[in-house]
Structures are given as C-alpha cells and as structure tokens.
Amino acid sequence: MITIKNLHANIEDKAILKGLNLEVKAGEVHAIMGPNGAGKSTLASILAGKEDYEITEGSVDFDGEDLLEMETEDRAREGLFLAFQYPVEIPGVSNINFLRTAINEKREHKGEDPISAKDFMALVREKSKLVELDAKLASRSVNEGFSGGEKKRNEIFQMAMLEPKLAILDETDSGLDIDALRIVANGVNTLKSKDNATIVITHYQRLLDYIVPDFVHVLYDGRIVKSGPKELALELEEKGYDWIKAEMVEA
Amino acid sequence: MNNNLKFIKGLTPTNLSVNTTAQKNASHVLDTTDLPTTRSEAWKYTRVTKIGKIDFTNEASTLASIEDKKVIDTPYTLVFVNGRFSQDLSADSFPEGVVVKPLSALEGITTQEEFEGDIFGALNLAYLNDGLHITIEKNAVVEEPVQVIHILKGDAQLSNFKVQIDAEDFSKATVVQGFFSEDSNNSFVNYTSDIQVGVNTHFTMEKIQDENAGNFHIGTDTVVQDKDSTFTINTITLNGTLVRNNLNISVNGENCTTNLNGGYLLKEKQHVDNHTVVDHKVPNCNSNELYKGVMDENSTAVFNGKVFVRQDAQKINAFQSNRNVLLSDNATVNSKPELEIYADDVKCSHGSTTGQLDDEAIYYLRARGLSKKAAVQMLVSAFIAEVIAEVENEKVKAYIYKRLNERFGWDINPEDFG
Numbered sequence: 302m303i304t305i306k307n308l309h310a311n312i313e314d315k316a317i318l319k320g321l322n323l324e325v326k327a328g329e330v331h332a333i334m335g336p337n338g339a340g341k342s343t344l345a346s347i348l349a350g351k352e353d354y355e356i357t358e359g360s361v362d363f364d365g366e367d368l369l370e371m372e373t374e375d376r377a378r379e380g381l382f383l384a385f386q387y388p389v390e391i392p393g394v395s396n397i398n399f400l401r402t403a404i405n406e407k408r409e410h411k412g413e414d415p416i417s418a419k420d421f422m423a424l425v426r427e428k429s430k431l432v433e434l435d436a437k438l439a440s441r442s443v444n445e446g447f448s449g450g451e452k453k454r455n456e457i458f459q460m461a462m463l464e465p466k467l468a469i470l471d472e473t474d475s476g477l478d479i480d481a482l483r484i485v486a487n488g489v490n491t492l493k494s495k496d497n498a499t500i501v502i503t504h505y506q507r508l509l510d511y512i513v514p515d516f517v518h519v520l521y522d523g524r525i526v527k528s529g530p531k532e533l534a535l536e537l538e539e540k541g542y543d544w545i546k547a548e549m550v551e552a
Numbered sequence: 553m554n555n556n557l558k559f560i561k562g563l564t565p566t567n568l569s570v571n572t573t574a575q576k577n578a579s580h581v582l583d584t585t586d587l588p589t590t591r592s593e594a595w596k597y598t599r600v601t602k603i604g605k606i607d608f609t610n611e612a613s614t615l616a617s618i619e620d621k622k623v624i625d626t627p628y629t630l631v632f633v634n635g636r637f638s639q640d641l642s643a644d645s646f647p648e649g650v651v652v653k654p655l656s657a658l659e660g661i662t663t664q665e666e667f668e669g670d671i672f673g674a675l676n677l678a679y680l681n682d683g684l685h686i687t688i689e690k691n692a693v694v695e696e697p698v699q700v701i702h703i704l705k706g707d708a709q710l711s712n713f714k715v716q717i718d719a720e721d722f723s724k725a726t727v728v729q730g731f732f733s734e735d736s737n738n739s740f741v742n743y744t745s746d747i748q749v750g751v752n753t754h755f756t757m758e759k760i761q762d763e764n765a766g767n768f769h770i771g772t773d774t775v776v777q778d779k780d781s782t783f784t785i786n787t788i789t790l791n792g793t794l795v796r797n798n799l800n801i802s803v804n805g806e807n808c809t810t811n812l813n814g815g816y817l818l819k820e821k822q823h824v825d826n827h828t829v830v831d832h833k834v835p836n837c838n839s840n841e842l843y844k845g846v847m848d849e850n851s852t853a854v855f856n857g858k859v860f861v862r863q864d865a866q867k868i869n870a871f872q873s874n875r876n877v878l879l880s881d882n883a884t885v886n887s888k889p890e891l892e893i894y895a896d897d898v899k900c901s902h903g904s905t906t907g908q909l910d911d912e913a914i915y916y917l918r919a920r921g922l923s924k925k926a927a928v929q930m931l932v933s934a935f936i937a938e939v940i941a942e943v944e945n946e947k948v949k950a951y952i953y954k955r956l957n958e959r960f961g962w963d964i965n966p967e968d969f970g
Contacts, residue, residue, distance in 0.1 A: 349919050377921035389916040393934025398968040402930065403920040410921075442934075443916075459920065 302327050302467055302498045303348075303368070308359035309523075310347055317343045319523030320359070325467070328495040332509055332534060333502045335520035336542045341502045342386055344520070345471040349383035350376050364466065377403070378410040380466030380497075384456040384473050391443040396455065397425060399443055400462050407463065428461035432488045450481035457488040464492070469500045474508035486511030506538035519545055557587065557671070559608040563710065566680040568655055571662040574677060581667045581674035588671070597854040597886040598796055598825040603768055606738050608710035610681055612636055615734060621703050623730040623760045624947040629699040635681030635711030635741070649692025649723065655683040655714060663714075664746040664774040665800075672770050676712045676744045683714030686727065688755070690720040697726040697758070697945060704733035704741055704767055711741045717757075721750035721778075726758065728948055731792075733763040743771035751805070752780040758948045759785065762955065763792040765820060772798040779805025779834075786943045789816040789824045790955050799828040806836045814843035815939040817956060818851035818883075825854035830872075832865040835895075841872040844939045846932055847883035848960070855887045859902070863894040872902040877909060877935055879928070925961075933964045940966070 303325050310318040317340045325331050335341050347354050348361065350373030361368040368376060391399075405415045416424070429439045432454045444452050453473050460468055470489065474482055489499060489512050501512055509517070509531060517533040518525045519542070527533070527545060537545075560582070570578075587604045588595035613633050615621065618641055622629060630652065631641035637654040646652050655661055661680070665673045688694060702713055719725060731741060741763070749755045763769055769792050777783050789795050801810055816824045830839045845853045855874040876885045889902040909931045917927035943949045949966060956962045 351915060373915065373918040374921050374923050377919055383919055385916065385919075389910070389912045391910075391913045391916070391931070391934070393937060394913075394917075394930055395968065399917065399920070399922070399930060402926060403917075403922055406921045406923065406926065463920065 302364060304362040306360045308347070308361065309357045310343060311355045311357055312343070312353055317354070317523055318347070321520070321524055323518065323525060325498045325500060327498055329516065330493070330499045330501065330512060330514045332514035332517045333500060333520050334504070334517060334534060334537055339520045340523045341520050342471055345383055345469050345502055348381065348469060349373065374406070375410070377463070378407045382460050382463055382465030382468045384453070384460060384468065384470045386471040386475070388444045388452040388456055390445045392445050394443050395440055396438070396443050397440045400459060403463060424462060429458055431461050431491060432458045433484050434458045449476045450478065453477055453481065453485055457485050461488060461492055466497050467500070468497070469502065471502050472504060474503055474505060482508065483511060506534045509534045521545055521549065557582065557604060557675070559604070559606060559710065562607060562609055563679050564610070565678060566712070568661055568680050568682065569659045570677060570680065571660045574662045577667060578674040578678040581669060581671060582678055585669050585671045585674070594827065597852070598794070598823065600794070603740060606708050606740070608708050608740060610634055610710055611706060613705040614638055615641065615703065615705065617641075618701060618703070621730070621732040621734065622699065622701055623728050623758070623951045624697070624699055624945065626696060626699050628696060629701060630684060631701045631703065632682065632713055633703045633705050634709045635683070635702070635713040637682045637684070646698065647694050647696055649689040649694055650698060650725070651687040651689065652698070653685045655680070655685060655716070658685055663744065664748075664776060665744060665772060670772070672742050673744055673772055676714060676742050679712045680714055681712050683716065685716040686718070688717070688719040688723040688725040690722060690750070692720075692723045692725065694723070694725040697728045699728045699730065701730045701732065702741060702743070704736045704739040704763060706735060707737045707739060709736065709739040711739070713741060713743050715743070715745040717745065717747045717755070719747070719749050719753045719755040722752050723750065724754040726756040726945060728758045728760070728945065730760045731763055731769060733767050736764060737766040740768040740770070743769070745773045747773065747775040747783075749775065749777045749781045749783045751778045753778070754782045755784070756944055757785040758943055758945055759787045760948065760951065761787070761789040761792055761795055765791065765793050765822070767792055768794045770796045772800065775799070775801040777801065777803045777805060777808045777810065780807045781805065782809040782811070784811040784944070785813070787814040787826070788940070788943070788952055789814075789818070790952070790959065792822065792824070794823050796825045797827065799826070801829065802831045802833065803837050803839070804833055806834045808837045810837070810839040811942070812839070812841040813939050813942040815936055816845040816853055817936065817960065818845065818853060819848040819960070820851065821849075822851040823853075827856045829858045829860070830870065831860045831862070832868045832870065833862045835864065835866040835868065837865070838869045839871070842939060842942070843874045844936055845876040845885065846879065846936055847876065847885065848879040850880070850882045852884040853886070855885070855904070856890070857888075857902070858890045858892065859900065861891070861893040861895050861898050861900065865895045866897045868895065868898040868900065870898070870900040874904045876906040877932065878906065879909070879932070929962045929964070933962060933968070
C-alpha cells in the first residue's frame, strides 16, 4: 500500500525526518509511537501533503504512484486520509456541504457520477451512527464549537464517509475520555478491511487496547529505531522511551 | 467658478423644476467648493481627481432592450439611461398603492440632503437630468418589488440622477435598484436619493451596483425614519472602477430598526468606498450594520461607518461590523468603524477585521479531496454568504450568485449557505 524509503525532511532548515523507512501492506494496522518531537506528526503531515516541509531525500510509493509528486487533494482522492490531530474550525462551511463536495470531487476524479442527494443522506445517517455523532453536529459548520471529543469523532465520521485506502490517525486519542476513545476505536475497527490499511500515531498505549496493531514502530529522532509486535507497545508503556535512547547510544 | 469642475462649462443646468432655495444652495456649493482631495478626511482614501479631468457631456440615449441590464424579472421596472427617463423601456402600471412619477413631471423638487460642502450632491441637484418619485401609499402592502434601473451609455457621460421615495405610514414595500452600463467608458453616474420612511413602515432597498470597469459611481442615499419603522438597505457592489456610496440615515422616531448590509466583491483595480452614518437621535432603537468585502488582485476598499448616539437616545442597541478578506497581496482595505456615544444607557459595539483566508482551513479541505479552487470558493462563499443572506428577495440573491460565477468563477449553491 505505502512504502516509505529513507525519507529526509526539513522545516526551515531544521532536519525533522532523518532517513525514515516504513512499509504498510493492505489489511494491516501499524502503530507509530515515540516521544515528543520525534517527528510523528511531521510524518503524518508530509504524507497528507502539507507544504511547509522540504523533502531532501527519499521516496514514498503509494500504490505504485510517487506520493510526493501528488497534490494534497489528489492524495485524498486516491484514498489517503489524515485524521488531524487538531481539526480546523471552519465557520460558515457546513460539514455536510463540504463532505458532499469532497465525495463528488473524489468520484469525478475516478470518472464516476456525483452521488445522489438521497444516497448521500443515507450515507450520512449510516456513518454518523457509527461514531455516534449527533446528526445536528453533522450539519453544523465544520468543527465550529465542537468539543475536543466531537472534533475527533467528526474526523472518523469523515473517514467513514470517504472510505480511504490508507487512513493515518494523528494522535486521534489524545484528549479523549474513555467513552470517546471506545467510540473512535470502534469506528476505525468497523471500517477495517483486507483492502485498506491504518497507521495509528499515538503517544499512549491505551488506544492500542482498542485498535490492535499488527506492528508497533518506535519513531525517535526522525527515524524508526525499533519495530515489533503489539507487545512492544506494552513494553514502551512500562519502561518509557529511555531504554530505547540508551540502546541507541550503545549502538 | 472653481477650476476643478471644468466639465461644468459643457453641461446644461437642470431644466427640471427645482425648488429655488435648494437650487441656490446647490449653486453656492458649486461656486465655493473644489473637488475633494485626499487631504480631506472624508475622501482620504478615494481619489476623484480623474473625474475632474474628463470632459463630460450628457446625451439622450436608449437601448433596444434591457435583457441583460436588470436585476430581476418584474413588470414593474423603470429605466433611466444617462439619467433620463426611458419611457419605452419602462412600465406604465404599478401595483396598487404605488404611485410613480418621473421628477420631470414634478414641481419644486427639493432634497433632504444638507450639502455641507458636498460638491457631488450639489452637482446632482443643479444639473439634475431626471429621476423619479415613488410614493408607497399609506397602509399599502406591496409584495412585488419595484425595480429601478439606471444605465450609463456611451463614453464620458455624466448622469445626475435622483430617486425620491416616500414610504407612507403603515406601508410595506421593496425597491430594487440596479446600476449598469453599456458601451461606456469614463462615464459617471452621480446619484442621490431621498427616502422617507413613515410611521410603522417597513421599507427595503436592494441596491446592486454593476457598472462595467472604466466607469464611476458616486451616490448619496439620505434616509429619514419616523417612529416604529424598519428600514433595510443591502448594497452589493459587483463591478465598477470607482464606487463611492454615502449612506446617511437619521433615526428620528423611537422604536425603529435600521439594517445596513453591504457586500463588495472586487478585483482588477476596482475601488469601492462605503461611508455610512446612522444617527440615533431618540431612544429605544436598534441598528445593525454589517459590511463584508472580498478583494482580489489590485482592488481597494474603504469602509467608514459612523454611528451617533445622541444624548437623549437611551436604550439604543447599535452594532457595526466590517470584515474583509484579501485574496491577493496587492489588495488593500482601509477600514474605520466609529461610534460616538453621548447617552449612557446603551448597548453598542463595533469592530473591523481584515485578513486572508485561513491557510490551515484550505489545507484541511484539500486534504479531504477538494481542489484549491474549490476550497477557496467554499471559504469565500461561507464568508460572503452572511451578507447575501440578508438580501430578502430570492431573485436578487440569484442575480448576485450568477454574477459571482461570471466574474469570479465561484459556482455557489445558495442553499449550502442559507
């Protein structure tokens, strides 16, 4: 699905990613953990196409295409989805209106007809139920006046509506109480299939009790320094990141 | 005689029956006043020097049809070309309770405007071409709006055009005004209006300014509200090289509501200047003012909103807001909201913001698959929809959205934004 090779990236001449490698296949769930400042959110932003970063080296292949050459919107239309760590509030733009436009732009990109109003509303009903998002919130201005939990649920609602091939969840769990966390995780798990993949970026092992990863990676100082099965997350939770840093120094 | 208005020599003073005192006042102002320069506070950001250099004339002209020079389809349309009444293109019957007369059919035309050195107001009266007087009769409730169309036609034309509206007590009506031009360059419509809103009357003015680039529009609306009345004016500026709107509203009676909304959507080198005054002289009134602008390319906008709350005018709620979005680094806004409050028991606020579209929001929308253009259109639409939503007549709204699509390529579905 996605193959990241030796990715180096700077922001304002400061190196953030320093040779990152990662391969995610269809049907898999990968968790990326790591201390603050390791480059986790940078990785998510670069994959989604944020323009503030300079890629100095490396490549990203997304289903046979050079992802780094694609415009942000084309990445989305080809099935990449980023659940934002801090979803933006957009006053005056209704969630529903914007999602219908997004779905139709994606369909047009694929040479399909626009979705009918009836099918669209049915889809809204079905998917908002999935994340227990009040129908009223679905039709309000994008994220405006939403609580933190509602914003995150809205991200997963959008993900459900857009049915991406590859979903990247950027600290979707931070700030969520346990109920909201369950709802979000349930949404992600329901959407999981053998044809799509998920990258879960998180600080806390807790989320991984609900979204069980196939692989856990530790991102430290711009690189993936350790990978392992889901048990690695527990070990990190228990020991913190210092032992990894120590290992790095030894090596 | 002043030197700045050299074009006056080539013009014929009005042949309408203007009240002698008013005529004398206007002549005095013309004799003693120069064209304003940017040294004068009221014209600090709007240069009119160019107007003084054009050799204007005023010629009778007509059009084969007004097919693309109207805001809405209605049988109750009146047409003026270069300020002159165009009977062939105008309706001769009006809804019950509406009486319309060209000013040329009236005796002793006067004006509500106190010129106070306003050279354009004085010029308008002294060289008045024509205009019309609309009476909304007492108790009349008029559903279908009356449409007044003004068209500049030909080069270097000066049109001195006046609209007088007397909305009598307990009436309700809407007038739609459309300003257009055809085959016109360096032409100038110098417009004034006198609007009287009677007791317990609801009167709405929907004003659409859509002259082509290369033309000038300076206008002064003078409004007087009697008690228990509601006056609403929506001014939407879509085109024109230089547009200056003065809107002076005196709220003379208690328990009035005043709504002033403006939208300006500019590009190229357009310059639009809105100067508004709401004068609360008596207690227990509300005024709501919202002007919003979207500026692209090298356009400039000026907003100067004054709200006076006089000493006796207690329990006034007055809100004023001017918000602007710049789509280009070369666009400019000069915004000056002003409140002058002499009463002590009032609720007033004012504010002004100017900024660019939120890059984070554009990125967010693009990350969901919207093209950059679609994302910008969506954010601009959401921004400007708030003002357009105030336009009450659906057909007027449709015209605005149609023109935004033609001029900016924004294909906005009004339903998406209410």
